Amino acid sequence: xxxxMQNPRHLVRRRGQEARLRCSPMKGHSHVYWYRQLPEExxxxxxxxxxxxxIDESGMPKERFSAEFPKExxxxxxxxxxxxxxxxxxxxASSPPSGAYAGNEQFFGPxxxxxxx
Amino acid sequence: GQxxxxxxxxxxxxxxxxxxxxxxxxSGFNGLFWYQQHAGEAPTFxxxxxxxxxxxxxxxxxxxxxSKGYSYLLLKELQMKDSASYLCAVRNAGNMLTFxxxxxxxxxx
Numbered sequence: 001x002x003x004x005m006q007n008p009r010h011l012v013r014r015r016g017q018e019a020r021l022r023c024s025p026m027k028g029h030s031h032v033y034w035y036r037q038l039p040e041e042x043x044x045x046x047x048x049x050x051x052x053x054x055i056d057e058s059g060m061p062k063e064r065f066s067a068e069f070p071k072e073x074x075x076x077x078x079x080x081x082x083x084x085x086x087x088x089x090x091x092x093a094s095s096p097p098s099g100a101y102a103g104n105e106q107f108f109g110p111x112x113x114x115x116x117x
Numbered sequence: 118g119q120x121x122x123x124x125x126x127x128x129x130x131x132x133x134x135x136x137x138x139x140x141x142x143x144s145g146f147n148g149l150f151w152y153q154q155h156a157g158e159a160p161t162f163x164x165x166x167x168x169x170x171x172x173x174x175x176x177x178x179x180x181x182x183x184s185k186g187y188s189y190l191l192l193k194e195l196q197m198k199d200s201a202s203y204l205c206a207v208r209n210a211g212n213m214l215t216f217x218x219x220x221x222x223x224x225x226x
Contacts, residue, residue: 004159031212033213033214035216041218041219042204042216042217042218042219043160043204043206043214043216044216045213045214045215045216048211048212048213055211055212056211056213091159091160095212105150105162105165106150106162106214107162108152108159108160108161109159110158110159111158111159
């Protein structure tokens with residue numbers, strides 16, 4: 001049973017380009033979460049999605065950032081016109097439908113490390 | 118909103134016991150999680166508390182007091198491989214986690 005998968009693991013972009021980060025949740029998981037982690041800092045929530053629905057995007061910057069989780073395929077975090085401050089590790093996590101497990105913990109993928117030159 | 122505090126760094130000796138504290142103020146509470154994160158890697162789940170008291174899992178235990186907004190993670194018989202960051206996270210009613218800044222634990226021989 002594969003865990004949460006993210007690709008690419010490392011992504012280098014020049015300022016002004018677009019970055020697309022992909023996340024495939026664990027099998028049976030229908031909830032996906034995106035987090036950003038700056039060096040030496042904690043994880044900051046960005047967005048929570050279920051299939052074809054954005055449940056909460058309160059942590060997403062209002063401009064340039066968007067996320068989707070289509071009916072088929074992985075969840076995508078898209079950053080348009082990247083700036084140096086977007087350089088960070090972006091982690092995706094997934095969890096089963098509510099109630100499936102008592103703890104219902106989120107399982108994290110290996111992350112995508114974005115570097116903006 | 119949510120506010121979660123934990124010490125930035127701790128140092129302990131191999132074989133010893135260390136307690137990492139976490140205090141939180143939240144507008145809604147639906148469980149507290151501890152994760153371990155080695156440098157450059159993904160966080161991995163350690164423990165979950167939703168009711169007051171102690172949850173024990175091998176060398177690791179976690180305690181929660183909801184009335185005090187307080188939790189701790191206890192690591193016994195420390196090993197060098199326990200050197201990592203330990204993240205305290207509170208889940209709200211909307212199923213979202215808010216993380217503290219993490220505690221970087223260094224285990225020395």
